[in-house]
Amino acid sequence: MNMKLSIQNILALVAVCVVVSLGVVSLASCSDPNVETLGKDAIGNDITVLKECAEASNVVVSVNQWESLVKDVLGQCANVKTIAGSDVDPHDYELKPSDIADLDNADLVVVNGAGYDEWAVKALEGNQHAAVLNVAELLSQNQYMNTQDPTKLEIDNPHLWYSVEAINILVSNLAGEASKLQGAVKAVTQRMVETSQKVSGVQNALASESASLRDKKYAATESVADYLASTLGLVDLTPAEYKNASANESEPSIASIDAFEKLLTANEVDFLILNTQEASSQTDRLVKAAESAGVKVVDVTETLPEGQDDLLNYIKSTAEKFVG
Ligand SMILES: [Zn+2]
Secondary structure, three states: OOHHHHHHHHHHOOOOOEEEEOOEEEEOOOOOOOEEEEEEOOOOOEEEEEOOOOOOEEEEEEEHHHHHHHHHHHHHHEEEEEEEOOOOOHHHOOOOHHHHHHHHHOOEEEEOOOOOOHHHHHHOOOOOOOEEEEHHHHHHHOOOOOOOOOOOOOOOOOOHHHOHHHHHHHHHHHHHHHHHHHOOEHHHHHHHHHHHHHHHHHHHHHHHHHHHHOOOEEEEOOOOOHHHHHHOOOEEOOOHHHHHHHHOOOOOOHHHHHHHHHHHHOOOOOEEEEEHHHOOHHHHHHHHHHHHHOOEEEEEOOOOOOOOOOHHHHHHHHHHHHHO
């Protein structure tokens, strides 16, 4: 993480009583209550920073999982609109005309990438106006995912909001984008630092939980929470054939479901991770097998469920289900 660098970069962009807002340069008076003087530069000019944004930018988030972080960091500096909410499957969402209008009007768009919300990525092709933060690309550029060729995306599992690394990288980049749109805004920097501290808190909680969970085994009806499971030190024993079919959204073979069921009845795993938003007669069968064998079933979701609007709290409470 180059958090320190990001903060320095933002402070370096601080102008002398000049506020750049959405491309319009306006002169803000140094007595403006929204302008704070940080000190003097080498030639004696005041170094100032806006406390809050002069005007909110239009920010669109493709899927609801990333919404809370955007709001946490950008605060009043953004009018946030989210395209795919908790009640739709983002894998095969179809844009409505109003979504396209929102994307056209956006100053900044946050997408998951890695093929997850391709409908948003495609709609942005040719959009010269909006800045785009693509979480998968940010990870790839920063080589978090051990890519051989950093220009090539090799992220097989797109459920990146369960990855603390992905969360951290979005949080730090949001502040940088805000400073390009708004000029340096002290409140955004402060909120970025606070959000990063909150992420560290979650990271510490996961690390202490992993002490008791390390090397326990699981199988999952979908790869949704694999990044979280890996952070907790859990070992994935989901039958490969079943896993491939579910990743490609195709029907798993009877043989692979039988193999999955056997794993549960033979008590070879400690947990069955169930995506409750994609329950079916097959997953019901697996849950029954798990329950009769005493394998703990841990419910997870793809999108943040209704009533849960904070990704970090959601991750923390999901992780607690493995321990409790
Ligand atoms: Zn999914």
